[in-house]
Amino acid sequence: MSRLLRSLAGRVTLLTTIAVGLAVAFVAAGAFMTVRVQMQSTLDNSLLDRAQQATRTSALSQLSTDLKIPSWALGAGDIRVAFVYPDGKVLTPDQGPRLYIGEPEFAVAQGKRAYNIRTIAAGGTDYRVASVPAATPGEALVVAQSLEPQKQVLARLGVVLLLVGLLGVAAAGVSGWAVARNGLRPVRRLTVEVEAIARTEDLTPIEVHGDDEVGRLAAAFNEMLRALAASRDRQRQLVADAGHELRTPLTSLRTNIELLTQVDSPGAEALPAGARTELLDDVRAQIEELTTLIGDLMELSRHEPAAHLVAPVDLADVVDQALARVRRRAAGLVFDVDLEPAELVGDAAALERAVTNLLDNAAKWSPAGGTVTVRLADGTLTVDDEGPGIAGEDRDRVFDRFWRADESRGMPGSGLGLSIVRQVAERHAGRVDVEESPAGGARLVLALPVGAAAAAAGPAGPLGPRPTSPPPAAGPTARPATPPPAPPTTGGRP
Template sequence: MSRLLRSLAGRVTLLTTIAVGLAVAFVAAGAFVTVRVQMQSTLDNSLLDRAQQAARTSALSQLSTRLEIPSWMLGAGDIRVAFVYPDGKVMTPDQGPRLYIGEPEFEVAQRERRFSIRTIGAGGTDYRVVSVPVATPGQALVVAQSLEPQKQVLARLGVVMLLFGLLGVAAAGAAGWAVARNGLRPVRRLTTDVEAIARTEDLTPIRVEGDDEVARLAAAFNEMLTALAASRDRQRQLVADAGHELRTPLTSLRTNIELLTQADTQADTPGAAALPEGARAELLDDVRAQIEELTTLIGDLMELSRDEPAAHLVAPVDLAEVVDQALSRVRRRAPGLVFDTEVEPHEVVGDSAALERAVTNLLDNAAKWSPPGGTVTVRLVDGVLTVDDEGPGIAEEDRGHVFDRFWRADESRGMPGSGLGLSIVRQVADRHAGRVDVAESPAGGARLVLTLPAGVPTPGGPTGPPPTWIPGGRP
C-alpha cells in the first residue's frame, strides 16, 4: 500500500476515491434523511386526517362507551385507538401493549390544544400517536400507529444506499486509476526520456506532443538540454583551445631549456664549444617571457572557465581611479606610446580588482595595435569608457567575434597574446550589468566602449546593478 501511495497515479486514485466516497456519503445521508422526514410527515398527516374524520362522526359517543370501533371508521385496521375522559381515565378497546397517555393528550381533552402528535413506546414498539378532541367535552380520541413498517422500509433503503455507495466508490476508484494512468502516460514517457538522457548523456531534444502542461514541461526540458549542450560544447572548445594555446609556449620553453641543458653539458666537456654569453642571456630572456605568458594564459583560463565567480568584496568604486591605476601599468609596458586621457569621476558598485583588469585589457589591446609613437585616446564620461587606438582597426565582419574566447584575426596570428583579454572584458561587463562594444575610431583604428551603470550605496548594502548582477573578479 505504501509503495502504491508513493506513485502519483496511486495518490490521484486515492484522492479521487476519497472525494467520490465523501460525495456519495453526503448524498446518501441527505437522501436518507429526506425520505425519513417525508415518510414521517406523510404518516402524521394521514393519522391526523383519520382521527379528525373519526372525531366528527356522530356515532362516536355511543361507540366509545362500548369501546368497539370498526376499522372502516378510521380508514384502516393497522391502528390502535384510546379514549381520554375528563376524570383522567384512559380506555382502549384492544388488548395490545398499554399506551402511556401523557400530558399532551390530556391537554387536548381539556381543549387546551387543538391536537398533539408525538412518538411513544409500548411493549418494545414505537408508535406514532395523534390525539384530537371529540364532540363530548373533556374527551379526546387517541389514534396510534406502529412505526415498525416505516423502520423496515428505512432499513432496506439504508442497505440499498450502502451497497450502491460502495459500488460507486469502487467504480470511482477504478475510474480514477484508469484516468490517472492514462493522464500520466505523457509524464511517464517524459520521465523515461529524461532517465535515458541521464544514462546515455545524449542531449538530443525530447519530442514534444500537444500543447498542455506536460508539453510545456517537455519544452522547458528541451531548453535546458539546449543550454546544457551549449555549455558542454563551450567546455570542450575551451579545453581544445587551451590545449592548442598552451602547446606553443610549452614547446618553445622545452626547446630553450634543452638548449640550455645541452650548453651546460658541453661546457663540462673538454674541447667542446661553449655557448656564447649573449646567446645564453637571450635564451634565459625567452624562458622568462614564456613563463610569464604561460602564467597570464593560465590565469585567464581560470577566470573564464569559472561558471560561478568566487565571492569578492563588493563596494562602491570610483571608475576614474581604476582607469588611472590601469594607465600607470600600461604606460610602463608601452613607453613609446602617447596616452591622451580625460576622465571624470564615476562611482559604480562592484569588484575593483575585476574592473581594473578589464580596463587594463582594453588599454593593453590598444597599445598592442598602436604603431610606435602612436596615440591611445582614453575618455571616461558619464560612466562610458572609450579607448581609441591608431592601429589598422577591426574589420566589420570580425567585430562580432572579437569578444569570443581565443579568437584572433588573421593579421594577429603572429602577435603575442592568448585571445582571452577582450573575453574577460565582456565577462566583467556582464557581471556588472554593463556592456562592451566595438567600433571604428576617428583615426581609423579600433574603438572599444565599456559602459557601466552607476550605483549608489545604501545603509542596507551596496545597490545599483539589477538583481541579476553577479560580482566577479580574479581568483
C-alpha cells in the same frame, strides 16, 4: 522513479476513493433522512385526517356504547383508537397492548391544545399517536398507528443505499486508478527518457507531446539540455583552444631548452654570449607568455568573486593605475587622457585588469608614435586607437575566447584579454562594445552603472553583498603618484 510514480498513483487512487466515499456517505445520509422525514410527515397528516373524520362521523359516547372500531378504521390492522372522557377515563376498544395516554392527550381533551402528535411505545412496539378534540367538550379521540411498516421500509432503504454506496466507492477506486495511470503515462514516458539521458549522457532534446503541464515541463527540460549541451561544448572548446594555445609556447620552450642543454653538454661547441643571452631571453618571454595565459584562464574560470573584494571604487582611479602600467610598456605612444570621477561598487582588481587589457589592446595595434585616446564620462570608458581597425564581420567575435584575426597570429597575446573584459563588465552589470574610431582605428567602449544606476541594480548585484560602510565623501580623490608594481598583462586584441 517508477516506484515513485506507482506510489503517486496509489495516493491519487486512495484520495479519489476517500473523496467519493465521503460524497456517497453524505448523499446517502441526506436521502435517508429526507425519506424518513417525508414518511413521518405523511403519516402524521394521515392520522390527523382519520381522527378528524371519525369525530365528524359519530359521537364518542355512541362509539363507546357499541365498543366497535368505526368503519374508517376497518381493514387497517395497524390502527388503534382510544377515547378520553371528561371524568378522565380512557377507553381502548381493542385488546391490544395498552396505550399509555398522558398529559398531552388530556390537554387536547380539555381544549388546551388544538391537536397533538407524538410517538409512544406499547408492548414493545412504537406507535405514532394523534389526538384531536371531539364534538363534546372534555372528550378527545386518540388514533395510533404502528411504526413497524415504516421502520421496515427505512431498513430496506438503508440496505439499498449502503449497497449502492459500496458499489460507487468501488467503481470510484477503479476509475481513480485508471485515471491516475493514464494521467501519469506522460510523466512515466518523460521519466524513461530522462533516465536514458542520464545513463547515456546524450543531450539530444526529447520530443514534446502536447502543451499541458507535462509538455511545458518537457520543454523546460529541453531548454536545460540545450544550455547544458552548449556549456559542455564551450568547455570542450575551451580545453581544445587552451591546449592549442599552450602547445606553441611549450614547443618553443622545449626546443630552446634542448638547444641550451646540447650546447652545455661536454664536447659541444659553445654558443656566443649574445646567442645564449638571446635564447635565455626567449625562454623568459615564453615563460611569461605561459604565465599570462594561465592567469587569463583562471580569471575566465571565476564565476563568483570573493565578497570581501567588493567595495566603493572610483573608476577614474582604476584607469589611472592601468595607464601607469601600460605607459611603461608602450613608451613610444602618446596617451590623450580625460577622466571624470565615476563612483561605483565593484571589484577594483578585476576592473583594473579589464581596463589594462583594453589599453594594452589599443597600444599593441597603434603605430609607433601614435595616439591612444582615453575618455571617461558618466561611467563609460572609451578607448580609441589609430590602428587598422576591426572589420565589421569580425566585431561579433572579438570577445570570444582565443579568437584571433589572421593578421594577429604572429603578435603576442593569448586571445583572452577582451574575453576577460566582457566577463568583468557582465559581473558589474555593464557591457563592452566595439565600434569604429573617428581616427580610423578601433573604439572599445566599456559602460558600467554608476551613481543612481548602480543603486538601481539592487542591493546585492552580480558581485555579491555590498559593504555596509558608507561611501567616501564627494570631492577630489587622491590618486597614488606611484602605482604598486604588478606583472605585465597582455591584451587579447584580435
